[in-house]
Amino acid sequence: MTTDQPGATVEARRWLAAAASPGRRSLLSAAGCQALETTFTVVQWTGLAWVAQYVLDGALPSWQSAGALFGGGLLAAGAAWNTARFQAAGRRRIAHVLRWRLVAGLLPAGRRHAEPDAATAAVATVELTDDIADFHAQSFPQRLSAPVSIALILVVTTLVEWPAAVILLLASLLIPLNMRLVGLFAKEGADAQAAAGARLAAVVLDSFRGLPTLRNIGALERRRAELARAGGDLNATTIAVVRRASLSGAVMDVVITFSIAANATYVGLSLLGYVRIGAAPGMTLFRGLLALLICPMYFQPMRAMAAAFHSRERALAAVPAVRRLLVEPASNSERVPPSGDRPTVVVDNVSLRFPAADEPTLNGVNLTVHAGRWTAVAGPSGAGKTTLLSLIAGVREPSGGSVRWLTPTGASAPRLGGCAWIGQQTVLLPGSIGDNIRIGRPDAGRADVERAVAAAGLAELVEGLPRGLDTPLGEDGWGLSTGEARRIAIARAFLSDAGLWVLDEPTAHLDADAEAQIIVALRNATRGRTVVVATHSTALAGSADILLGVADGAVHTVREATRV
Incomplete structure (x- = not known):
């Protein structure tokens, strides 16, 4: 798949989206659990800020504040556990169906007139299906739950201390540009990594098949050097992908750090009495601490979506190789029990x-x-x-x-x-x-x-x-x-x-x-x-x-x- 084939790219994206169908139910449940995790975490941090306010005032925390702190934490942990469970179930289902279809296509089938390349088939069945399943398990729940989580945190921050919400919104303007750069970097690296992986698989498979011949003709050293080159190419492309991911992650970290620092500065100066915005509510420890605690949560879904760009491009790079092997069997080529009739x-x-x-x-x-x-x-x-x-x-x-x-x-x-x-x-x-x-x-x-x-x-x-x-x-x-x-x-x-x-x-x-x-x-x-x-x-x-x-x-x- 290349950038000079926009039609093929669109078709690959459609196919990739359709590949999520087998695990859709589990991933929808994971998205719901992610939204619940955000809600319960906000309740937990509200309880912590509430307890801190009681302690500052020299009083014992109320049972409501302690209940919010511990109850919210337990419910958030339960929601996180269920999120991981449903994601794993959806991933397994998607990978299972893809592998089942691949095996059906790789086995002799009525409409196949040529055998697939063994190395490509092995890589597609073992690795590329995982790339596609990993992408959906990571991005599908995030895509549904992220708007809900971001909106919830923004609403709570606005109700608690609306200037902090304004700072979050201003910092958000830099996120789309960063995510676009992430996607461009990730696509280039994913294509190169997929090609290098297929090349290494082909060299390894050919080496195992022809080992006696290579030994007899004295070509083991030459093949060893070729294996080393193929392995080095895969290492280089993998490191390049990691480097791009680190760079894009660093840009995201700068945005998040700036936002948290700006909010911390505002809260600190407001508590000290140096900053006073007339239309803003009076700053208290409860308001300031809660705004600071949920500030990083506002960017967490965005960070997850940015990370999903890398897995998305890996999955898109895997689509052409997988689709080529998915041969639809002819109507008369379904497996049936052998017949005892001698034909x-x-x-x-x-x-x-x-x-x-x-x-x-x-x-x-x-x-x-x-x-x-x-x-x-x-x-x-x-x-x-x-x-x-x-x-x-x-x-x-x-x-x-x-x-x-x-x-x-x-x-x-x-x-x-x-x-x-x-x-x-x-x-x-x-x-x-x-x-x-x-x-x-x-x-x-x-x-x-x-x-x-x-x-x-x-x-x-x-x-x-x-x-x-x-x-x-x-x-x-x-x-x-x-x-x-x-x-x-x-x-x-x-x-x-x-x-x-x-x-x-x-x-x-x-x-x-x-x-x-x-x-x-x-x-x-x-x-x-x-x-x-x-x-x-x-x-x-x-x-x-x-x-x-x-x-x-x-x-x-x-x-x-x-x-x-």
């Missing part, structure tokens, strides 16, 4: 072109994947095998043509989540083997999990473990080989009871023996299911009923067996 998949004149590509990855593809049969897709890397699988599974929508699942109950477009997908890598989460298998169907009972274990050829392994299905996995638990982890994925898919299995290089990175075992496990687990598998493996391709080839964006039949 026939019909691909009718399908084409897919990625936005940045010169040529379509697939062009005019026509094929039929028959129900209950194994169909293998072979071809060189980059030919479009995985892309074809993603269209069949409903992960992507075609640029042209259509993909349909035909079952006894009728025809439907592919539904994301309606089939079982096994890729080259199996993600194992912290927990037991049973927990990892139940990802395929979280409500599955132990008997169902044991059947999935048997179907995937894991029974012997599980029986040999110290705690069976309850054996924990991970750094503090049991470790699995690549082939064993692949069997976990097969058990998950079996447990989901999907009628269509889509397999992307399920035997990649396995030796010949492990590959043969996985092929047997897959054939056993998918008995009666419709299976589409992309592979470079001769053994896996040879086990299929139909073998298709992909080249130059087209799909052709290489071999078709008669078995079913």
Whole structure:
């Protein structure tokens, strides 16, 4: 977002304002509590000034003055506690909804034809959502409660000692100019800091991904220097933001200090009898002390709003990156429970072109994947095998043509989540083997999990473990080989009871023996299911009923067996 795009800036502000909706109720409650806190604090300071007047007069404070002092203080503390509680609740809700939408956009979705940059996605999900939520939690209640608080203090000051209120009003004239300068300084710094943060995230992520390669080619020192430069740039931009915030805060402090000093001078000289304004009420300790006590409160909402300028510009800088990742899913791409019906998949004149590509990855593809049969897709890397699988599974929508699942109950477009997908890598989460298998169907009972274990050829392994299905996995638990982890994925898919299995290089990175075992496990687990598998493996391709080839964006039949 740049200043030469006023339309984009206005749109970003509208989007940012709308992002507060999930936490609006909590933040409205926080605004009400802030106004109550100001009211009770005024009551507290009124009680303190009242008690001081009694002490000066040599009398014991009345129960009303003591009650105002202590009661007002307790109520103000309670209101402040509730303000923080409601702000935190609103912040959590806004961040939760934003992250939920981001994750929905980052997961494969029907209208996404290109994968997002991983570093940008990570920064947006972890940091930028917090910037937006922090801004609303800070500014939304202040924006509503500040006018009420300022008006209340100004009215009380006017009733107590109106010349002090005039001094407050005169000092207020400098506040808008200071806040404008704060906004200009903050925007420039926020944009630079966001860019530096994204750059550092990208370098760190690339370094982790390519660490073995960097080590093998002797480029670790060069990458270390690049990391140091990226970190230094982020440090420099962060320090610049802090410096700007300190400068604008110093200007605000000067205004507040001047106002308090002017009021203190007026009150002191009036009490000594050196200053007397005819229309003003007579100065007493109660009036003067109360005016001085609530004077700083008059500027507190303004200081909070000035601080919010910095968080506002950080949030506005985050908006473009977040919005780019919020892809609305297509109507047929909602996650649904997998269906046990084994479908026939019909691909009718399908084409897919990625936005940045010169040529379509697939062009005019026509094929039929028959129900209950194994169909293998072979071809060189980059030919479009995985892309074809993603269209069949409903992960992507075609640029042209259509993909349909035909079952006894009728025809439907592919539904994301309606089939079982096994890729080259199996993600194992912290927990037991049973927990990892139940990802395929979280409500599955132990008997169902044991059947999935048997179907995937894991029974012997599980029986040999110290705690069976309850054996924990991970750094503090049991470790699995690549082939064993692949069997976990097969058990998950079996447990989901999907009628269509889509397999992307399920035997990649396995030796010949492990590959043969996985092929047997897959054939056993998918008995009666419709299976589409992309592979470079001769053994896996040879086990299929139909073998298709992909080249130059087209799909052709290489071999078709008669078995079913």
